[in-house]
Amino acid sequence: MKCIVTIELGTNAVRVFAFDLDGNIIGSLKGYYPTFHTQPDYSEQDPDQVFLTMLYVLKNLLNETIYPKKYKVACICFSSYMHSVLPVDKHGNPLGYAITWSDTRAKKESYELKSSSAGKTIYKATGTPLHPMSPLIKIAWIKNNDKDRFKQTSKILPLKSYIIQQLTGEYMVDYSIASATGLLNIHKIKWEPDALKFAGIKENMLPDLVPVFTSAGKLKKAYQTSLGLSADTKIIVGSSDGCMAILGDGVSGNGVATITIEDSGAVRVMGDKVLQDEKQRFFNYLLTENCYVSGGPTNNGGIIFEWFTRQFGDFKNPFDIDHSMQELINDALKVPPGSDGLIFLPYLLAERAPIWNPNARGVYFGLNIKHEKTHFVRATIEGILYEIYSIGKTLEEHRNIKSLSINGSFGTMPFCTQMVADIYNKPVRLRQNFHSVSFGSFLLSATEMGIYKSLDEAAKKVVLTDLYLPDKQNHKKYMQYFKIFERLSTKLAPEFEEIANLQ
Amino acid sequence: MNQFVLKQDSSEELRLFPHILELGIVKNTSIRLNAFPKISVDGIKIFTVLEGKFEWCINNGLFTLFPNDVAVILPGQEFGSSNGVLEIGSYSWIHLNVQRKGSNELVMGLWSSLSESECNAISKILLANESPILSKFIDGAKILKLIQTELANQELGYHARVNHFIDELFILITRQLTKQSNPGRDFPKTFMDLEQALRQNLSHQWTVEEMAALVGLGTTLFNEKVKSYSGFSPINYLINIRISEAIKLLKRPGISLTDIALDTGFYSSQHFSTTFKKLTGYTPSEFRKNHLSKK
Numbered sequence: 001m002k003c004i005v006t007i008e009l010g011t012n013a014v015r016v017f018a019f020d021l022d023g024n025i026i027g028s029l030k031g032y033y034p035t036f037h038t039q040p041d042y043s044e045q046d047p048d049q050v051f052l053t054m055l056y057v058l059k060n061l062l063n064e065t066i067y068p069k070k071y072k073v074a075c076i077c078f079s080s081y082m083h084s085v086l087p088v089d090k091h092g093n094p095l096g097y098a099i100t101w102s103d104t105r106a107k108k109e110s111y112e113l114k115s116s117s118a119g120k121t122i123y124k125a126t127g128t129p130l131h132p133m134s135p136l137i138k139i140a141w142i143k144n145n146d147k148d149r150f151k152q153t154s155k156i157l158p159l160k161s162y163i164i165q166q167l168t169g170e171y172m173v174d175y176s177i178a179s180a181t182g183l184l185n186i187h188k189i190k191w192e193p194d195a196l197k198f199a200g201i202k203e204n205m206l207p208d209l210v211p212v213f214t215s216a217g218k219l220k221k222a223y224q225t226s227l228g229l230s231a232d233t234k235i236i237v238g239s240s241d242g243c244m245a246i247l248g249d250g251v252s253g254n255g256v257a258t259i260t261i262e263d264s265g266a267v268r269v270m271g272d273k274v275l276q277d278e279k280q281r282f283f284n285y286l287l288t289e290n291c292y293v294s295g296g297p298t299n300n301g302g303i304i305f306e307w308f309t310r311q312f313g314d315f316k317n318p319f320d321i322d323h324s325m326q327e328l329i330n331d332a333l334k335v336p337p338g339s340d341g342l343i344f345l346p347y348l349l350a351e352r353a354p355i356w357n358p359n360a361r362g363v364y365f366g367l368n369i370k371h372e373k374t375h376f377v378r379a380t381i382e383g384i385l386y387e388i389y390s391i392g393k394t395l396e397e398h399r400n401i402k403s404l405s406i407n408g409s410f411g412t413m414p415f416c417t418q419m420v421a422d423i424y425n426k427p428v429r430l431r432q433n434f435h436s437v438s439f440g441s442f443l444l445s446a447t448e449m450g451i452y453k454s455l456d457e458a459a460k461k462v463v464l465t466d467l468y469l470p471d472k473q474n475h476k477k478y479m480q481y482f483k484i485f486e487r488l489s490t491k492l493a494p495e496f497e498e499i500a501n502l503q
Numbered sequence: 504m505n506q507f508v509l510k511q512d513s514s515e516e517l518r519l520f521p522h523i524l525e526l527g528i529v530k531n532t533s534i535r536l537n538a539f540p541k542i543s544v545d546g547i548k549i550f551t552v553l554e555g556k557f558e559w560c561i562n563n564g565l566f567t568l569f570p571n572d573v574a575v576i577l578p579g580q581e582f583g584s585s586n587g588v589l590e591i592g593s594y595s596w597i598h599l600n601v602q603r604k605g606s607n608e609l610v611m612g613l614w615s616s617l618s619e620s621e622c623n624a625i626s627k628i629l630l631a632n633e634s635p636i637l638s639k640f641i642d643g644a645k646i647l648k649l650i651q652t653e654l655a656n657q658e659l660g661y662h663a664r665v666n667h668f669i670d671e672l673f674i675l676i677t678r679q680l681t682k683q684s685n686p687g688r689d690f691p692k693t694f695m696d697l698e699q700a701l702r703q704n705l706s707h708q709w710t711v712e713e714m715a716a717l718v719g720l721g722t723t724l725f726n727e728k729v730k731s732y733s734g735f736s737p738i739n740y741l742i743n744i745r746i747s748e749a750i751k752l753l754k755r756p757g758i759s760l761t762d763i764a765l766d767t768g769f770y771s772s773q774h775f776s777t778t779f780k781k782l783t784g785y786t787p788s789e790f791r792k793n794h795l796s797k798k
Contacts, residue, residue: 013734032733032740034698049747056743056782057734093754093794226784310689321690 003071006441009080017438027065031057041105044097075234077445079244080160082180090154104132106141127284128182136182139199168217171207176239179286213448248440249405250462261411263303267391268295296353296391300346302410332378344383359500407436422474429464506530525598541583547601548576551643555592560585573643578603624716681719
C-alpha cells in the first residue's frame with residue numbers, strides 16, 4: 001500500500017504525518033527545536049538542528065508506524081513557516097543560524113524602505129508587506145550590519161530550501177515561500193529587480209524558482225539507506241504553512257475566509273487576483289499561478305491568553321497550563337458578552353495587521369469599580385478576537401466573505417469559535433483535532449500524483465463537520481464595543497510610540 | 504534556646520566534624536552598629552531567622568528576612584548588612600566547609616552520604632538558583648535545631664545523625680528551591696533553560712535524574728513533560744543537541760573526531776560514530792569528507 005508523508009517545518013517543531021491515499025492519517029510525530037534569542041530583537045534557529053530533528057522524527061515515524069503497517073512511501077511533501085533567511089557559503093555550509101519570521105532586528109531598514117517611493121512599487125510588485133519579518137529587509141540588514149557574513153554569502157536560502165538541499169542536493173524554492181520573501185514579482189512570477197537591488201543581491205544567489213508540485217530530485221544515497229526509502233520516492237517541494245492551511249480547510253474560491261489562531265494568528269482568503277491595498281495592510285502569497293492567498297497576520301493570538309493565564313491563572317495543580325486556561329474560560333462564561341464595558345487591546349507583542357504598528361502596546365480600557373477578575377479574563381479573549389475581526393473587516397473592503405473556517409489550537413476552543421461566529425456574525429466551520437497544514441500538503445501531493453485533477457477538486461474533498469452559528473443579539477453587543485476598540489487601536493498611536501521609547 | 508557559638512578551631516564539640524566551621528544562635532536585643540559588615544563567604548552559610556526582621560545583602564541583592572525565612576550563601580558570595588548594622592532579633596546558622604569546584608560543582612566531602620549524581624544535581628540547582636532566600640521554610644530552623652541538640656547531648660550515634668541532618672538540610676533546601684521556581688507554570692521557558700544548561704555543559708554525562716532535578720520535577724513527570732513538549736525522550740533530545748553541535752564542529756577542519764566526540768558528550772569516538780551514522784546516514788568521517796572536500 002502506498003502512503004503520502006508530509007513534513008511541516010513549524011516555528012517551534014517539525015510535524016511529520018503519514019496519510020493513506022484516501023487522506024486518512026496513518027500516524028504522526030513531532031519534534032521540537034529551539035529558537036535562540038541572543039539579543040532582544042533576534043530570533044534564530046540552528047539549520048542543522050532543524051534538519052537533524054526532521055530526520056530523526058521522520059525516521060522514527062517510518063520505523064515505528066509506516067513500515068510495520070506495510071506501507072510504502074510514494075512521496076514526501078514539505079511545508080514550512082515563511083520569511084526565514086539563511087545565508088550559506090559557496091560550499092552550501094550555513095553562515096550562522098537561520099533568521100526566523102519573528103526576528104525584528106531590521107526595524108530601521110524596514111522603516112527606510114516603507115517611507116520611500118521605491119517601497120510602494122516594491123510592495124505592489126511583491127505583495128509582501130514591508131516589515132522587519134520580510135526576507136528582503138532582513139537581507140538588507142545583513143548587507144548593512146554584518147558585512148563579513150554578507151561577503152562570504154554565496155546563496156540565500158529559506159530554511160525549507162536548505163532542508164531539501166541537504167536531502168537531495170538541489171537548491172529550489174517554491175512559489176509560495178518565494179512570494180513571502182518580498183523579492184518575487186507575484187504578477188510575473190519572476191524575481192523583482194528593484195527588490196533585489198534594495199537587498200543588494202543578484203538573482204543567482206537565490207534558489208531555483210519552481211511551482212509547488214515540483215520534485216526536488218532524488219534522495220541522496222545515504223538517506224535512502226538510513227531511512228529505508230527507495231530511490232523513486234518523490235520529494236515534493238510543497239508550499240508555505242499559510243497557503244497549506246487554507247487549502248487544507250478546503251477553501252478554493254470566493255466567499256470563504258480562513259482564520260488561524262495559534263500563538264499568533266491570521267485571516268486569509270483565496271482568489272485569482274492580487275488584493276491591492278493602498279494602505280499596504282495585506283500580504284498576497286502565491287499558491288500556484290493565478291491563485292493568490294491574501295490576508296493579514298496578527299502577532300497577538302493564543303500566546304496572549306497564555307501570558308494572561310501564567311500571570312493570573314490558578315496553579316494549585318501546578319503542572320498543567322491547559323487546565324488553568326480552561327478554568328479561566330469557565331470564569332469568562334460568567335460574564336456577559338462585552339465584559340460589562342471592559343475593553344482590551346492585545347498588542348503585547350506590538351502588531352502587524354491591520355495597524356502595522358511596531359510600537360503598539362497592550363491596554364485595558366473602561367475599567368470601573370464593579371469589574372472583577374472574571375471581567376479581565378473575558379475581556380482578554382474578546383480583545384484577541386476583536387483583533388482577528390478587525391483584519392477580517394479590512395479584508396471585507398475588498399472581498400465578499402459569507403462564511404468562515406477556523407483552525408489552530410486557540411481558535412478551535414469552542415468558547416473562542418462561538419465568539420468568532422458572534423463577532424463576525426457569520427457561520428464558522430471547523431473540525432476538531434484536524435491538522436489543516438498537513439492535510440493541505442496531503443491534498444497537494446495527491447493532486448500531483450493524479451488522484452485529483454486539480455487543487456480545486458482536491459479542496460472539495462475536505463469536510464469540516466462542526467458548525468457554529470452566530471447569535472445576533474451577541475453580535476450587536478460586541479459591535480458597540482468593537483467600535484471603541486477600533487478607534488483606540490489607532491488613536492493611541494502617539495502614546496504607543498512614547499511608551500515604547502521608554503520601555 | 505540561649506545564644507551560643509561553636510567554632511571549628513576552639514570547640515571540642517566539633518572535633519569529629521571538620522566540615523562544620525561554625526554553628527550557633529545569636530540573640531540581639533539592641534541595634535548594634537558595625538556588628539554585621541559585608542564579607543565574602545568562604546564555604547556555605549545557611550541562616551534561618553528565628554525572631555525579628557533582618558535586612559541583609561547577599562550576592563549584591565538586598566533581602567528582607569522574616570522568621571522562618573532561610574538564606575543560603577554560596578562560596579565566594581558577598582554577605583552582610585549593607586550598612587553594617589545588626590538589627591534586633593535572633594537567628595541561627597551553620598557554616599560549612601563546602602567548596603566550589605569549577606563553575607557548576609560543589610564538593611561536599613566524605614562526611615556526606617549523598618551519591619555522586621545526587622550531589623551533582625544539588626550543586627547545579629544551588630548554583631543556578633537566582634534567589635538565595637527560601638521564604639517560610641520551617642524545615643530549615645527545625646533541622647538546625649536538631650543538629651544543635653545532637654551536638655549538645657552527644658548521645659549514641661550523634662556523629663552519623665549530625666551528618667545525616669546536614670545532608671537532609673541540603674536535600675530539603677534544594678527541593679524547596681525547585682518548587683519555588685514552579686517549572687510547570689511556564690514549561691516552554693523551563694525547557695529553554697534546560698536546553699541552555701545542557702549546551703553549556705554538553706560534554707557532561709547527563710543522567711535523566713540530573714536533568715529532572717535541574718528543572719525541579721520528579722523523573723517520571725519530567726519524562727512525560729519533555730516527551731509531550733518536544734516529541735523526544737530527554738536522552739534522545741540530548742543526543743539531538745549533541746549531533747547538531749557535532750555537525751558544526753565536523754565542518755571545521757583541525758579538530759580530531761575524538762575531540763569532537765568527547766566535547767559533545769559521547770563517551771568514545773566509536774559511540775559517536777555509531778550514533779551519528781544511525782541518525783544521519785553518514786559516519787562522521789564520511790560527513791566531514793563531503794563537507795571539506797569541496798574546499
